[in-house]
Amino acid sequence: RQRCEVWLLRLAMFVGLLSAVVTVIYLTPVPDLQFASCDRPCHELDWPMICRFRLVLEQHQSMGGWCGDCPKNLTHCFRYGCVIAEGLTRRILTANKQLPGPAIQVCENDILVVDVVNRLPGQGVAIHWRGQKQSESPYMDGVPMLTQCPISSYTTFQYKFRAAQAGTHLWHSHTGNEFLDGIFGPLIVRKADRVEEQRALYDVDDRNHILVLNEWGSGSAGDFPILVNGVFHKDKLMPKLTVSPGLRYRVRVVHAGGGNSCPFYVSIQNHEMLVIALDGKSIKPVNTKTVQINQGERFDFVLSAYAEPAEHLIQVRTNCTKMDGLATVSYNLTEPTRAQPQLQVSPLESQITMDLLSTLSSKDCTKDSIMCLNEISSIHDIPEPLNKPKMDVTLYLPFDYIEASTDHLGRAGLVPRLGNVTFMFPSSPILSQPDEVDAEEYICNEHQTPERCSATNPVCECTHIVELPLKSSVEIILINKDKYSSNDHVFHLHGHSFRAVGIAQNVKDADIESIKELDKRGELMERNLVTAVEKDTITVPKDGAVALRFMATSPGYWLLHDQSASHWASGLDILFKVGETSDLPPVPEHFPKCGSWVGPQFFLI
Template sequence: MLRNFCLLILIYSKPCLSAIDILPVADTSVQLQVGREDADPQLSKYIQPNDIASGRYDNISTADAEKIGLCARPCDGAKPMVCYYSWTLENYATVGPACGDCLKGNQSHCRRKGCVTADGFERPILSINRQIPGPSIQVCKGDTIVVDVKNHMLDRATTIHWHGVYMKATPYMDGVPMVTQCPIPSGTTFRYKFPATPEGTFFHHSHHGLQKMDGLEGSLVIRSPRAKDPISSNYDYDLYSHVIILTDWMHSMTDSKFPGRSHNDTRAKPDALLINGQNQVPSDNSPRVPMHFFKVQKDKKYRFRIIGGSCLACPLIFTVENHPLLVIASDGTPVEPFTVDTLTMFPGDRVDVVINCNQEPNLFWIQAKTICDTQITAEAVLQYSSGQKLKYVSKRPNSSAFKRGKSLNAMDINPECKSGVDGVCWSQINALKAPLEPNVVLKPVPDKKFVLAVSEFFYTLDALFWKDNDQYQRFFQASPAIVTHMINNRSFMMPPFPPLTQSDPIPPNMVCPTDDSKCTDGSNVKGGKLCECVNIIQVDLGAVAEVIFIDWGSSSFLHPMHLHGTDTYIIEQGLKPKGVDNKAFIQQLQDKLAKNGANLATTKPKPCVKDVVTIPPSGYAVVRIHFNNPGFWMCHCHYIFHSDTGMSMIFQVGTRDQFIKPPPGFPVCNSFMPKVDPDEFKSIKWDDEPT
């Protein structure tokens, strides 16, 4: 029977693992690669391995980790460390030369260093150190994170954003091109350096163009000592290998779908999903590339960190066969624990759950699937340790195998956030603790009130292509419509230089007008006027704002709105009543909020804290934001085609004298447009002219 089990494992994923292999003991005799040729020699003693999430280091002690300079370690009693990562970003390919005979069934070739299998479909990708996801960063709070990003990609500049990390001491390390830094040109290296704080589940990804969806992302976990973790009593283990990144995946480079196609393969939908960069195409005729295995022991409770690394508009449902999910944190902040059957994950979301492994030892399916009409799935395996014979408890599931049940963040089935419905909204969840300054964050009257209305602008062909204005406006073809996207009727354009680090004034003709009448909604058909401009809202440092995110568009998209530099406290979510004018509804909502504001600290003492809040079609979310971090901070939809076609804006928090200055030698950039003198070259004697 064990032989049959081994055969089954070989067919479905990887060679058979015995019971003693389930939780490997770290081999502390193995030294880290101090002599790696890609590392800065002066920092080589701090270099971290690329395979932190492999399971190899799961059981290492703090003392043993510090002996070999490993930053992934238990944080109780840990001394602050410098954690150095050397990353090479390059054009690469799935199932390429390093994979040998992987597609012919040689599983050992599939596990070779440098072999990226994805779902077994050969395609070009962008990679960090020839792996997807990119290397995992897992450190202790108080460590110093240093990442050298070497851009070896052809004809592509880049930046790396540290999603969810506040960057209070280092705002110039936030990684937004032309906002907090210049893009990193091909052939150059940029060093990111920042303190590891706060604790929580985060991730890193390219913030330049569409690169994130082609492979440039990975996990980032900052832990505190277990004795200081207020939710640690809910689980036995928090392993480095139990970090899960869910990604949607195309079988071509993402920019081949931008600005869109008219005649073939017009959809902007995924061809596949990946779990930690792996999946098997469920077809008897397809090659068997590995899927991911997560190892556990019976009667133990494990903390799993789930990251919504997807990029497209279709949310993903995450489930573990026969195992409910105890939710304990979101976007890095603990919540009052509650149990659901599934998670609904949007781009940018992070949810920490506890899985109680109380079933009889077996192999159980982990599934991610889209909720859109394509019903694409990806599977991984929860593998119990056992001296008994194991087998799959069921055949590989299709998209309808598991019921959705009670689902967290299911804005598609409960957009009104009603109680007693299977769809649970974040506004119905309490944080574990009240805000550190409840009398500030939840003050009866906020210092500022903002409405951020997201929508789309529909072009006519005449206005976009044939009208004699030669403006070359940016667009996205969501066939058959041709649109751009907006916040407050303003489609965001990047400034010509990063305003955080360069104090030159942005040219006035590029800055969005404050007069709303100059930027109207609708489309060219309705006489609407599109404003493409740098949209900046200024806020005093320390101000508390009431922000209403609302969908004024006519599409069926849900919008996961991400705020850099700080968090949002979710006060209310819901749906705008049908037939009610947008502006009239906003006034009604603001009147209600003003009436309830006096009791907010009592009625909503522990609002859920997130840096990504999703609004459904014609829906809204009310949040409080404490703008206590000076700088320029992006706020944008995390659906990649929306953010890159204008659904973004910047909060300027504070004034320049309150900003933290970048270090000496920080790169600068700008447009180059020298003056033109008609006589400049008159005095030059050309070789081909007669003397």
């Protein structure tokens, strides 16, 4: 009898569990099977998709034969392969004959498989996926001679990684000159509506509502155009955001940079912007009339289509040039006008409209109508232990230029230094081919320095590596000691995002030891250890300093570098090794190799 009761109890438990499983399956919404591509509505219960893309990098021609009779015949301007730019014929570099390159749009945690085909004669490239931490795949970060070999001419490299960081991001070449041309594009990683923190603030997230901004050409100040989605306004050719009256739209903006490294001001005629994200990370929403961002940065805003139905200009301007970029917000007059919804104001939503929201820092930040980076708040508080007074690792990194001999003739020039070292890339990728890097010749760290870096030599050129223990808390204080430039410097960190916890305005006359002492006494800067914004790109003001905090959770070699192509390529970089060699993921099978090659010893007879 007792055994029978036990079996009945087990049967009842099994039936109950089976009923629960069937109920869950029945109530789970069935994915819409018509979306066979990765550009689809995102659902939190869907399996990640494997998303394949192909980027063909090649020389192309703006306003060439592909454009037909453009701009006389406007329909010809929108043909595949027609690159308009500033409306002149010139040789350019593009991806898939587009400027900007194709938008890659996927859902959070999708697997990206991107074949990059290099058809640039005699030029190696690599593609960096800005905003993606690559925790599982450091070999796919796309930094030539650090994480991989440059992709040689007429060869193909396949990137494979998980799009784990949602938000508005950017893919771009990482070899210098191409970033000044046309090899870049938006990388959009969407969350499912149910887990998107800001979803209640907008009605529509249209895949076409993306604005990619960049400087074009490298002319002197005042004579280069700003392109919006690859077009400088001319003959009524302007990018257009189409909206229906009464709806709220999420718009994504990317500053893809250029040769002059200028910050942009973005504003919309007769509209305010509700900014909800910076660098792909959600912030407490801020109403503003104008947004200022620097190169490499991104922001998302909500556009409420409540103005008079017409065409309203989007203006992109900078203090570096008079040739503003323009686009339009165009109301769809065939749609019936919707009444403004009577919604309760979100507790996150700002009640005050600012004149300017800026990711930079300046003396104007003290004005009530201007909100700068140190006043912007993340919607997520800083986690422990980053909110503690003391970090496991604290690094003070001054950067500057010094006059020194730059060639064998002894001619003087300006040499950049970060942490008192001029960064030099190794002869082989240090992540994938560490045994082939001559440590005595290239590497400098706290344990070793090349012989050429003597105490009397102000220039030490080497691969500067700082080792960070895995899962350690890190604070970096970047200190701008550049006395030769009146511009700010913009830095980008690979592999991690950081909290920008503090900004100091004037450290011009203080040496490093004095700065450390001021910081020890709490007089260098005021730190926000509660709601500091999370970013991957930061502007260090002229004669100022910034404090950045992050958890070193991604094993690998990660670059911190000046955003300007001319600066990082010539030495304003530092490399962080996170974790021990044993913590690194294994090198992928058949991963390409490269390095120096010396021919055999022989005599010509």
